[in-house]
Amino acid sequence: MEEVGSTFQVDLRGIVDLLARHLYSGPNVYLRELLQNGVDAITARRGLEPNCPDQIRIRPWGEGGLEVTDSGIGLTTDEARELLATVGRSSKRDLDLGVGREEFLGQFGIGLLSAFMVADTIELVSRSARDLNAPAVKWTGHDDGHYDLSELPREPGDPVGSIVRILPRIGMEQWLTIDMVVSLAVDFGSLLPVDVQVEVPLADALTGQSDSDVPPGQVPLPGMPDVPEVDEFPDLGKSGVAVDELLPNVGGGTQLSLPGDKDTIWRRVSIGTLPWLKTYPHDVARKEGLSRFCETTMGFTPMAVIDLSVPVAGLSGVAFVIPDAIPPSAGGYHRVYLKQMLLGSRVTGLVPDWAFFVRCTINATGLAPTASREQLYADDTLLATQEALAAQLKQWVVDTLSAESQLSKEFVHTHHLALRSLAASDEEVLDLAAEVLPYETTDGIRTLRDIQDSQGEVVYTESLEEYRRVGMVARGQGIVLVNAGYVYDGELLTKLADRPGWKIRPLSTDDIAQVLTPVEPTRELEILDQLAAATELLEDLDIAPVVRTFEPHGLPAMILDSANSGPSFAMDDIMDAADIWSEVLEDFDISEDRSRQIIFNDTNMTVQRWLALDPKTPFFKAGLESMYVSAVLLSGEPLHAREAKMMNDSLETFLSWGLPAGDINGTLDS
Secondary structure, three states: OEEEEEEOOOOHHHHHHHHHHHHOOOOOHHHHHHHHHHHHHHHHHHHHOOOOOOEEEEEEEOOOEEEEEEOOOOOOHHHHHHHHHOOOOOOHHHHHHOOOOOOOOOOHHHHHHHHHHOEEEEEEEEEOOOOOOOOEEEEEEEOOOEEEEEEEOOOOOOOOEEEEEEEEOOOOHHHHOHHHHHHHHHHHHOOOOOEEEEEEEHHHHHOOOOHHHOOOOEEOOOOOOOOOOOOOOHHHOOOOEEOHHHOOOOOOOOOOOOOOOOOEEEEEOOOOOOHHHOOOOOHHHHHHHHHHHHHHHOOOOOOEEEEEEEHHHOEEEEEEEOOOOOOHHHOOOEEEEEOOEEEEEEEOOOOOHHHOOEEEEEEEOOOOEOOOOOOEOOOHHHHHHHHHHHHHHHHHHHHHHHOOOHHHHHHHHHHHHHHHHHHOOOHHHHHHHHHHOOEEEEOEEEOHHHHHHHHOOEEEEOOHHHHHHHHHHHHHOOOOEEEOOOOOHHHHHHHHHOOOOOOEEEOOHHHHHHHOEEOOHHHHHHOHHHHHHHHHHOHHHOEEEEEEEOOOOOOOEEEEEHHHOOOOOOHHHHHHHOHHHHHHHHHHOOOOOOOEEEEEEOOOHHHHHHHOOOOOOHHHHHHHHHHHHHHHHHOOOOOOHHHHHHHHHHHHHHHHHHOOOEOOOOOEOO
16 A cells, blocks of 8 residues: 555644644744654553553664664554544544543644654654564655655564654754754653663764763763762753663564664653652752752752642642742742643743742643643643642641741741731731831831830831931931832731731821921021022922931931921911911911921031021022932932032032132122
């Protein structure tokens, strides 16, 4: 039987374009798909022969090509025609090979066609385990949409399984180089429960190694002579590789028969055992082993390791606590294996947003992939998994915070932002967080519990700007003021204020009024002209000048919202205290309905000297502008163009006076 020039029942060019441009993230997934096909074929064969060989061999072929051989169930002619001529249609072979069955990884036809992303021709030679007398089948697919299908003679000793051979299309040669293939095979297949090996040049593997460095039956990789275990995390780049003599031509008609080549060796890239389920001699060895795994796959040494398990999804794994603080915007991405094949190293949506302090590595048998097989499909099983993982991570946080340990201190210090995020949505964690979370205060870094125990209540500002404006004044009065202007802090304090045993409130106008003491009426009369001039100069800035006395003396001025500044400077107060001046002062009423006030400290020597100036001199305006800009900077507000101009103008005025001799209350000498 031979079919030549038959065409696929799809637009193959359109399928390849769909796979490359819209489904898969890149051409690198071609090897994952070929590995998935091999694993599924082996899994299917185990249904017939539980002790069948479980081998996948990858080797260079032809001029820059690649050959992938598996010891799986193989294909008959009818199966090859049905699978490879009609892409995307369910068939009996689909059911036999895995669609809808938990133990399988992918869909054979689509998986094989993914190789067209890097190749223009795919050749498949397959021998079925279902019928040992059936002829071998050879299928050759071309990217122009046609295929050739033929039968080959089969001897009784011929091995069962399939061989896929591909040659690179122009521009895709780099994806089939042996170095790239090893890297992809390690990344995708290092945890597969089958024996995956790649043929690599012996000279490359032995570069820089002496015979004494090579353990029996093993050839170390370049620069990695000191790791004795062949099966210890091949993706660490440290494991040895099995030499060719360990893979003899076993024959027997049921196993692969691969010719040896004295110039090459076989590098094993799969260990078959999930690192977190491996048996270790003790807990320290387990922590060290998982730390090495994390260093290789995640790129960091974890602060702690959290075991994860969700039986309903067939999930096991670990969460690695990141050792450095990261922002919430960094997001959470995780390394996910489905049936021990890597789904992706940046899978999202596995744990809640507050858990951005961990990176998880998990394997699951009950979770479904998206069409691209690079993310998890959102269904009820994933929802249940997310809830279970959230509960386990939360329990670890609770247990860690409840223990007075170095780990607890380190976790709070490094990941207080994540802890704040969790506490904002969980009352149990909220109570614990209040005991340990650090807060910026006018008395240094303290916890809320410490503040309440020592002060009787917790007083806080709701914005960073407000804290900067009044912090120095509060500190001067001995008030411990909490800065709740950072993310989550205001929300946490509001929630905690409703909890029994806590007395928490925001800073009020009364707090400010108590520390801003009005000056005497006679002093107000002395500086009346100066305040009137300052009011006029500040009119465009929507800010009113007020004179008060407060601590610390070294602070000349601060800016407050009018609602937070206490009683404003009003002529009514002076006129009530000095009726004799009523008629005169009515002409100088400088009360203004302005949104902010600049509070000048009359105990400050600079302010006193400024208020003694003639308001008509340029130095009065320059002093006002200088102290205003300083107050703006103190409040943490950015300098806009007008503030920058005021600063430059005031500086020029003072320099013009200071460099030549001049009269402070007169005109400048030229």
